[in-house]
Amino acid sequence: MYSEKVMDHFMNPRNVGEIENADGVGQVGNPKCGDIMRMYLKIEDGIIKDAKFKTFGCGAAVATSSMATELVVGKTLDEALKVTNAAVAEALDGLPPVKMHCSNLAEEAIKAAIEDYMRKNGLLTEENSEACSRRCDDIHRIDDED
């Protein structure tokens, strides 16, 4: 059911781990739904220098996390914000329909990590605490499925 590329990124995920003193950290998903993605970004001069992730989830969740980190490294923040779930899925040679929400999660994780960076650097006016709870509770749109 998974493409070879998904299996490769699942069995040999790129960029697993954490970045100490990361410039931006974003977490999305909900353990209730069976997946959580946390992304760490190192950002210098508006460019993503490094990305790492930790994920609790299925094969597709791990593979999309891995692919998302590969896609954003080297990009400017604006470019990274334009990485869509479709782009992540396409880079993995597609995902089974029931797993498309995993790619949503990857897109949201990138956004959450960048927003965290912008907030820390006064580029965003949102309140931190609210953003945190919003991310964790709402992003994973299970009702889109089925």
Place this chain on the structure above:
Amino acid sequence: MGDKFIYFDHAATTATRKEVVEAMLPYFTEKFGNPSSIYTLGRESKKAIEESRDKVAKALGATSKEIFFTGSGTEADNWAVKGVAYANRQKGKHIITTSIEHHAILHTCQYLESDGFEVTYLPVDENGLVTPEQVEKAIRPDTILISIMFANNEIGTIQPIAEIGKIAKTHKIYFHTDAVQAVGNVPINVEEMNIDLLSLSGHKFYGPKGIGALYVRKGTKMISFMHGGAQERGRRASTENVAAIVGLGKAIEIATEKMDEYNKKLLALRDRTIEEIQKKIPFIKLNGDRYKRLPGNVNFSFNFIEGESLLLMLDMKGIAASSGSACTSGSLDPSHVLLAIGLPHEIAHGSLRITFGEENTQEDVDYLLEALVPIVERLREMSPLYEKDKCSCK
């Protein structure tokens, strides 16, 4: 992937036994007659069916006239529940079952609810057990059927069937049990256990797929499931799947003969696996009753990880198993059984079911443990839930 392949999913299905296939083969080719035909070729098929029926009856302590062949265990469940419900509608509209039944029962009950019946879904305790007292309390004057599974397909818990049967008998209510996972694994006697209807499925005990049977106690008032010819004494029309029926008979005969030896072997594998996993891996939970469980069933939840990932990694090691995680069910909710025994969603997502069969050995268990321990560790290392000191998000 290496060449290694170990199958630990016998609750899903089993391979058809060689002797069973051999017994079946002639009925595809030279003995192809329609059992309803009057000439010798037809009569041979008919005879084979009746011999098979005798074998099934013998395995259950029933009489041959009480055995009806069906296309599957699911069909047997559907027929039992709908058949009794519709035939006894004048008497009452209430059915008692449990929250951990197979979907073949649960969805049938939900369908009946949409047609005016009322269903009580008994909750289970943390090990997946219902008590006879619970069943008795749920009985109403209009209760027409109690349907409680013999043994659970996911967590292996075996219910107090004989005690429930006694209660059903006292209250003169039909008692059905979905014994799809139990037949061939646990001794069953429908007389001693006061069972009025019992479903079974061939491919769970080394028989072929696409064949099941329903035991219906003589005198049970129920409607026919399939309307058409006079097969199965008019109760289940359809030209009989002769080869599969022969296979089912052969398989149940062998399973009954070998049950003691088989159980002894499976128990040793099961108990060692449970003990070793408990010893080697922290943050786990055994799902299902430790002792009142099927001899071949092991079901654990591993905190902080998700079941599908675990299955994929085991598959890469040549190990076939299953999980109650949402990702493996094609839906987004984890197993209703694991939720019913009180597991939080995230723990239910991290479950692993190992079900042993006769070809498994202690060496297979060694191999499983050798693979499992580092895989769990690796997935935990990757999991943001593993270290709880970072984000406080829930």
